[in-house]
Amino acid sequence: MAKFEEVQHGVIFPVGEKNETYAQYFVGQSYLKNLVADPNINAGVGNVTFEPGCRNNWHIHHNGFQLLLVTGGEGWYQEEGKPARFLTVGDVVVTHDGVKHWHGAVKDSWFEHLAVTAGTPEWLEPVADEVYDALKNE
Template sequence: MTDQVSKLYPRGAANVDYAQFFTGNSYLKTLIADPAISVGVGEVTFEPGCRNHWHIHHDGFQLLIVTGGTGWYQEAGQKARLLHVGDVVVTHDGVKHWHGATKDSWFAHLAITAGTPEWLEAVSDADYNALEDND
């Protein structure tokens, strides 16, 4: 699979503003960044093995709509969920979670986000690498 994983949009620019909160390389195509509304929309593309750190959305939520490849989503204390094109994830206010690509696939999702993120610790390599055993 190539890095043009999404059928909706061309891959965005390197996600340098948030790189410190990711393990691996990600790319962001901002679709809505209107200060007059409280919701941002962007398509995030993850290289194989890339994932974001654990994080929480305060005073808001995050909706993910998978647009390409295969990835993971996990809430704290829950089993990781394998995601495919068309899957939808709803993350409620205050829920600690992470998401990213599988080891062998590019992954892209639309992220519809409201509120303020609190970035936490990285997902450990040991925990991430163990996920493939659960697939």
Template sequence: MVKHEEVKDGVIFPAGEKNEAFAQYFVGQSYLKGLVSDPAVNVGVGNVTFEPGCRNNWHIHHDGYQILLVTGGEGWYQEEGKSAQFLKAGDVIVTHDGVKHWHGAAKDSWFEHIAITAGTPEWLEPVDDETYNKL
């Protein structure tokens, strides 16, 4: 049974189109809706929606940070060397400059967050199935 199917249509903001631009950095299907497109603002703001089981690769934000505002569904966030954190609507995650991490949906739930990102991402290896399936 899949939980939180209402998330696939967007909870607060639209889910957006299939995230083809970053598909190589995800396991599974994600959707992206850019929310701020002002070139004078040096921060990205986007609504990211994850199908059940979808997660992004490990990555690091250099010369910046990332703030995740969870708006729907259930998911996971993990920093390298730490236990994964279960996420639900209303949770807030702050990832500081240089911290290796990943985030994505639970195996049985849609998941959505607003990502506020500054700096340059360095995309790394995928989260392997063995690690993910233990959650």
């Protein structure tokens, strides 16, 4: 079982505030702390924290990419047409330009990652409950 206290209290980076700006693109509660938001750099870096069961909608990054560096808890990452990947601390995910995907916490663990993102996101439909509920921790 993941170390809930460490994830909830941001051992490496602060958890941040409730992610109200992007709440419409998430199922469940997430938190966001922007770490790098420099207009002279074509990438942002944020610490994203997911409560158990929280996940974002399917989305695509256009004219860019997304790197996920897992820093706490347990989660999922899935690209369209591929099996979901179980994630734990130390895992790294590279999402290339134009790839439809989603990521979020497992049902019984908080989850935290740094997201290094360039380009413009296109937010799509939520991950269906039946798809999410069928995932099994590896």
